[in-house]
Amino acid sequence: GENVEQHPSTLSVQEGDSAVIKCTYSDSASNYFPWYKQELGKRPQLIIDIRSNVGEKKDQRIAVTLNKTAKHFSLHITETQPEDSAVYFCAASGTGNQFYFGTGTSLTVIP
């Protein structure tokens, strides 16, 4: 099955700085890569996703890049704000409709 690794496990940035979270996956058949934000005690919320036929996608302060050859994808958050503090999960999905999650990154934005 798919194996998704995520780094770093914790990340602290100053407000206004950028944050980058990286994930790697093992199954070359994976073709859909969502990113979720999860606040304490709440459900995961999709913040951005990318498909394997696209190398980069941007939505305001959030962007995701994908390198299919290297099997890695990254989340970029610019101009971070305190409300960006949460746990972020990457995930990968391919054949079979399963979604496999990375181990999570706890992001703290320091005001």
Added chain:
Amino acid sequence: DAMVIQNPRYQVTQFGKPVTLSCSQTLNHNVMYWYQQKSSQAPKLLFHYYDKDFNNEADTPDNFQSRRPNTSFCFLDIRSPGLGDAAMYLCATSRGQGATYQETQYFGPGTRLLVL
């Protein structure tokens, strides 16, 4: 406008006493998932239904079972809960379009299970 609903939000059960968690959806999605999420960990896929087809993950314990009587409802049965089964259980849905094209997952609010 609740789309994926889970009941109850909190469930307390006794060690070894069967428990059922429920999930319903108003999205008419054909794929429904159950995840287990323990504190400070990622959601772990237990199984999913594609329409009526049940797909179990290889490492899901036999203690966990599921039923999907119709498109809207899906149940998670834990036959003999142990202390290690205490976790948040998340239901999710998506619109499946075959095995190779994935759509966005929508999560329910989760049911937090406590085993005494």
